[in-house]
Amino acid sequence: MRNFTEAVINRRSIYALGKNIPVLETEIIAAVERLTKEVPSPFNIQSARVIVTMGEHHENVWEITKAALKKIVPADKFSGTEAKINGFAAGYGTILYFEETDTVKAMQEKFPTYAENFPVWAAQANGMLQFAIWTALEDLGLGVNIQHYNPLIDAEIAKVFDVPASWKLVAQMVFGGIEKPADAIVKLPVKERVKVFR
Numbered sequence: 679m680r681n682f683t684e685a686v687i688n689r690r691s692i693y694a695l696g697k698n699i700p701v702l703e704t705e706i707i708a709a710v711e712r713l714t715k716e717v718p719s720p721f722n723i724q725s726a727r728v729i730v731t732m733g734e735h736h737e738n739v740w741e742i743t744k745a746a747l748k749k750i751v752p753a754d755k756f757s758g759t760e761a762k763i764n765g766f767a768a769g770y771g772t773i774l775y776f777e778e779t780d781t782v783k784a785m786q787e788k789f790p791t792y793a794e795n796f797p798v799w800a801a802q803a804n805g806m807l808q809f810a811i812w813t814a815l816e817d818l819g820l821g822v823n824i825q826h827y828n829p830l831i832d833a834e835i836a837k838v839f840d841v842p843a844s845w846k847l848v849a850q851m852v853f854g855g856i857e858k859p860a861d862a863i864v865k866l867p868v869k870e871r872v873k874v875f876r
Contacts, residue, residue: 685817689809690863692821695769695854700819703732706853709814710773717807720799721789725781726807727845732771735839739774739850740767742834743827750830766825769854774835775808776845777801804848812851821856824849 699706707730714728731739744763751759766772782800786793808824815822828847835847 685813689813689816689822690860691823692856692858692860693765693823694856694858695765695821695823695852696857697768697770698855699770700855705818706730706771706815706820709818710811713810713814714807717803717810719803720796721785723781723785723796723800723803725778725800726804727776727778728807728811729774729776729839729841730771731774731839736769736771737767738838739772739831739835740764742838743831743850746827746830746834766823766852769852770820771853773811773851773853774839774847775804775849775851776841776847777804778842778844779846780844801848808849808851815853819856820853822851822853824851826850 710728710730714726717726719725740763743766744760747759747763748756777800782796785796789796812822812824826849828849832847835841836843836845841847
């Protein structure tokens with residue numbers, strides 16, 4: 679297992695994914711459950727919710743997405759969209775991330791001084807959870823990318839996966855075997871992004 683910094687450095691968006699994965703499903707589920715429990719949240723509100731889909735359930739996520747996009751993408755441009763969605767379906771699974779909005783509202787009522795901050799703080803905590811799980815899956819040898827087709831697919835996802843009305847979909851994380859590594863990316867010089875006073 680790599681150290682934390684190496685795992686973060688190696689975490690990349692991998693789009694060429696397949697169904698041949700180097701770990702057991704149980705290891706993936708264990709990582710998701712462990713990190714969902716342990717990643718911090720403001721006032722310990724624990725408002726993030728997660729659904730892990732694999733097999734036909736994973737493929738159904740992308741059939742739902744394809745059907746939703748077909749309604750709004752012009753027919754002469756749909757082939758590119760379809761190819762992109764099929765690429766996500768080619769992966770092994772998709773993790774759906776949600777915010778439990780009733781929990782956030784309850785904290786807004788309990789602490790009115792900070793009411794406007796709770797949705798922001800909850801979103802930040804959800805982002806931390808996504809990053810932690812993404813990094814853990816990369817460390818297990820999986821390729822991962824994250825998508826945001828919400829709110830376009832929210833209603834149908836809620837119907838198919840029996841999602842409570844108070845859960846708001848915020849992201850879709852695709853994972854699978856790495857068919858092709860990520861391309862190189864350009865990083866800004868760190869001195870342009872970090873100031874140090876000592």
